[in-house]
Amino acid sequence: MSTGEATSFGNISASKLAEIYGTPLLVIDGAVLTAAINEFVSASASTEVEVTYAGKALLLVGIAQLLKESRLRLEVCSLGELTTAQRAGFPPSRIDLHGSGKTDAELRAAADGAVSRTIVDGIAELRALASYASPSSPVAILMRINSGIEARTHAFVRTAGDQTKFGITPRDFSTAARIIQDNAALNFRGLHSHIGSQISDAKAFIRNAARLVDAAARLKRLGLFTSDLVVGGGFAVRSRPSERAPLDVKRTIASIAQEVRKRSKARGIVLPTVGIEPGRALIAPAGTLLYRVMARKRQGRRTFVIVDGGMADNPRPALYGAHPDAKLAGRRSNVRLEMVTICGRSCENDFITDVRLARDVTVGDILAMPMTGAYTYSMASNYNRFPRPAVVYAHGGNHQLMARRETIDDVLRGDVGFLSV
Ligand SMILES: Cc1ncc(COP(=O)(O)O)c(C=O)c1O
Missing domain, CATH: 2.40.37.10 (Lyase, Ornithine Decarboxylase; Chain A, domain 1)
Known part of the structure; x- marks a missing residue:
């Protein structure tokens, strides 16, 4: 054009x-950013879905300062991103820590209460985190699972399926459950699964949500109670008029929430709080x-x-x-x-x-x-x-x-x- x-x-x-x-x-056009934040906040209000901004898309102290004033949570995936959030005075109670290979310093920060939830990406990490945390102030964790849902997107930004490095596979659930139950320093809060980026098919999100509920049901049988369920980010943006229309945010969030509600009932688990984690859909347009x-x-x-x-x-x-x-x-x-x-x-x-x-x-x-x-x-x-x-x-x-x-x-x-x- x-x-x-x-x-x-x-x-x-x-x-x-x-x-x-x-x-x-x-x-960064402030009016566009505010409109995007408002769109996600209002689209999730009626379903009480929690929206977390994925900081990897763009995190500066100024961005974190702006987000602090909104209702969004913030996801960080490194000490650098965490420090950016801290400099902005972003409340730890709204920060999640990600990372597919967390350093000792990052795990220590999580154990010391710098974030509200740590998304654990593997069995070894679970053990390492337990060794840093103290039973007197257990560290809240979500288990990132590899749901196997392969989003139709570029292989570099696909993050589920057996060709990807992410998450804990169902094969390892019982090992994970045992480690968590044996460690009073770990407070299991629930599950997470991010399947990729530039997803313009709502069905992929819904299938991912369904797999998460199934995983929660299985973990319940293993003695773990899921109260939070995060279905990840990846809401596509349209860079050119000729590209596919982006997802209808409100409808997609409602469909995810509905799937979780319906399936939780069917699988006999207590309805968890649902979360989403968009990055690009919030900041790309601005x-x-x-x-x-x-x-x-x-x-x-x-x-x-x-x-x-x-x-x-x-x-x-x-x-x-x-x-x-x-x-x-x-x-x-x-x-x-x-x-x-x-x-x-x-x-x-x-x-x-x-x-x-x-x-x-x-x-x-x-x-x-x-x-x-x-x-x-x-x-x-x-x-x-x-x-x-x-x-x-x-x-x-x-x-x-x-x-x-x-x-x-x-x-x-x-x-x-x-x-x-
Ligand atoms: C765990 C996790 N959550 C959320 C996102 C955000 O994805 P997007 O910016 O496509 O919404 C990513 C991106 O890589 C991610 O790895």
């Missing part, structure tokens, strides 16, 4: 923000990456537009074939459109996306990639020793820095050379 419209956030233009903060720049065009070339039959970012700040296209939309953002153009390939400036042939842009797009122009708030900045690296971009929050006609652009000194901070040479 290309347009004759200049992009703006509220009444602040993209070109103004690019001029003030430089590019690449991730702009984020827009702004790039400046560095070069434009015709090679064979293809036109390349090279921008001042790429796989270091926007790795999803290279990692799992994401295909963001892009448009000319800094000015109006009414000239004809042509198909171009937007590339980054890394040392790979790093295609970001193919889009139709105005033929007069040239060096210095600002391009905007909407729907890029999730898994861009949070996945950014210093590849090619590029500094990470800045993140700015635009709301109600104001703009405010959330993360300053890194300097070359930041990039080299940990590089000590051979101190003794």
Whole structure:
């Protein structure tokens, strides 16, 4: 898509923000973020489903400060994310700790009460956590199970089934139950299963919920009582008009809750509190990456537009074939459109996306990639020793820095050379 419209956030233009903060720049539109939070909160209110924001999609102190004021819980999966939440003053009573390979420091933080629930990903981790926790203040755990539901999504973001590393399989339930029952330092609260990302078929969530209830029924027979049941995140977002419509959030949440209610009754278990854990659906729509065009070339039959970012700040296209939309953002153009390939400036042939842009797009122009708030900045690296971009929050006609652009000194901070040479 290309347009004759200049992009703006509220009444602040993209070109103004690019001029003030430089590019690449991730702009978070506060109005869009608030609308997404409100959509999930109101969609879950009548069913009393708990909504947890998956911080891996984008977690900054400022984001955690904003979320603190909402009713959302927060999921962290590392000491870095936990510390971010702590700096924001996010209440531990609303934090869950994830991770498919938790460090001793992370397990210790969980045992010390830095979070309200720890989602345990394996048998060895269960034992390790028990060794850090004390029976006088037992650590609340959810057992992440591998429900075997294979979401129809890219293999890199599929997180259930026997081709994935995640969770505890039903084969190990009795071992897990024994460890939990033998350890007064572990307080079993329930089950969790996240099957993947970019899920646009509500049936996958419902099947996952059903498997969780079945697992809860089995664990009840083994003496464990499930009070919380989290069906994970993965609500798809639509990056281009041509992509499948995203899930109807309200209807999907209602269907999940209904399935849990119906099946719990059928399996004879007490109705648990249901939770969901979306990341991208909350933050992707609020984020827009702004790039400046560095070069434009015709090679064979293809036109390349090279921008001042790429796989270091926007790795999803290279990692799992994401295909963001892009448009000319800094000015109006009414000239004809042509198909171009937007590339980054890394040392790979790093295609970001193919889009139709105005033929007069040239060096210095600002391009905007909407729907890029999730898994861009949070996945950014210093590849090619590029500094990470800045993140700015635009709301109600104001703009405010959330993360300053890194300097070359930041990039080299940990590089000590051979101190003794
Ligand atoms: C355990 C868990 N929960 C939630 C999410 C959020 O997924 P999404 O951002 O697709 O909603 C993820 C993403 O990887 C995850 O691993």
